Amino acid sequence: MKLLSLFVAVVAFAVTVNVIAQETVNPGGLATIRGASNIDETRPAEKLKRVIKDKNPIARNYVHQPPVVPHQTRGYRVDLNSNKCLSCHSWKHAAQTGATKISLTHFETRDGKTLSDVSPRRYFCSQCHVTQADAAPLVENTFEPVESLGNE
Ligand code: HEC
Ligand code: HEC
Known part of the structure; x- marks a missing residue:
């Protein structure tokens, strides 16, 4: 009898794991950030977003925020050399280039x-x-920027 309940428990566990795994592999209509494609599929790359070329520094949202980049940076190398x-x-170089x-x-x-x-x-x-693109937020965000830093 004990053996039977152990067997039932093992089967139930295996079924649950399988269901969870299936859900992850095939989100079954679940909206994910990468779209509703199987995890083993390679999707075509998204189109590159157009980076804002603002020229003026963009107001920060909170005091210790790393300021976002108000210019494009594509092809800018940062490596050992x-x-x-x-x-x-x-x-x-800042005085000469006008950069902060x-x-x-x-x-x-x-x-x-x-x-x-x-x-x-x-x-x-x-x-x-990071650079900025005029893109819709992927998830809802209710964060309010700090007004004293120049945000309306
Ligand atoms: C050719 C010069 C140049 C290069 C290279 C450059 N920047 Fe800039 N950056 C500027 C200038 C000038 C500004 C000031 C705003 C403007 O005029 O675009 C600026 C602004 C910024 C700001 C905003 C500063 C603030 O106070 O809000 C950040 C952050 C920044 N750059 C990061 C970067 C990063 C990261 C890289 C490398 C990937 C980079 N920049 C490469 C010239 C440059
Ligand atoms: C680990 C995170 C981090 C890295 C890496 C980093 N920064 Fe920053 N940066 C910040 C933060 C946070 C701030 C705002 C607070 C401060 O000044 O520390 C900032 C501020 C700045 C500012 C504005 C300075 C001012 O006086 O307002 C510039 C310009 C800047 N960073 C450029 C760069 C450049 C260029 C590099 C690469 C050489 C770099 N940062 C690497 C986090 C980072």
């Missing part, structure tokens, strides 16, 4: 030591700074 972003945004200087925090290590050049943890700019 060169950093395209710093060719305009470093203190050395990277702030003092970008020279600080994680232990709070200030270096004489950009800190390795701030080297890969697009880890935090």
Whole structure:
């Protein structure tokens, strides 16, 4: 008898796992961000969004927000040998290029030591700074930007 209930439990578990797995593989009409396609299918890439070429810095939404990038950055290389972003945004070049200087925090290590050049943890700019496209939000968002930073 004990064996039978164990068997039933194992079967029930296996069925549940299978149902969950099926749901994940084939979302069955569920709206997902990548669209309703099977996980083992390669979808054609979405069209590239047109990046806003605003020229003016875009108001920040909260105090420690990394400012979003108000210009296109396609093809700007950041690697071991060169950093395209710093060719305009470093203190050395900013005055000449009219770009905002990277702030003092970008020279600080994680232990709070200030270096004489950009800190390795701030080297890969697009880890935090992203371009903007005029796209509809993928999910509802009720966040209200802070007014004191220039938002209406
Ligand atoms: C050719 C020069 C140039 C390069 C290269 C460049 N920028 Fe800029 N960036 C600017 C200028 C100039 C501005 C000021 C607004 C404007 O005129 O577009 C700016 C603005 C910004 C701002 C907004 C600053 C603020 O205070 O709101 C961010 C963030 C930024 N850039 C990030 C980047 C990143 C990340 C890269 C590399 C992927 C990069 N930029 C490469 C010239 C440049
Ligand atoms: C780990 C996240 C991170 C990385 C990587 C990073 N930043 Fe920032 N950046 C921020 C944050 C957060 C702010 C706003 C607060 C501050 O100044 O620290 C900022 C501010 C800025 C500003 C505005 C400065 C000001 O005085 O208003 C510029 C310009 C900028 N970053 C450019 C860059 C560039 C260029 C790089 C790459 C060399 C870079 N950032 C890498 C997070 C990052």
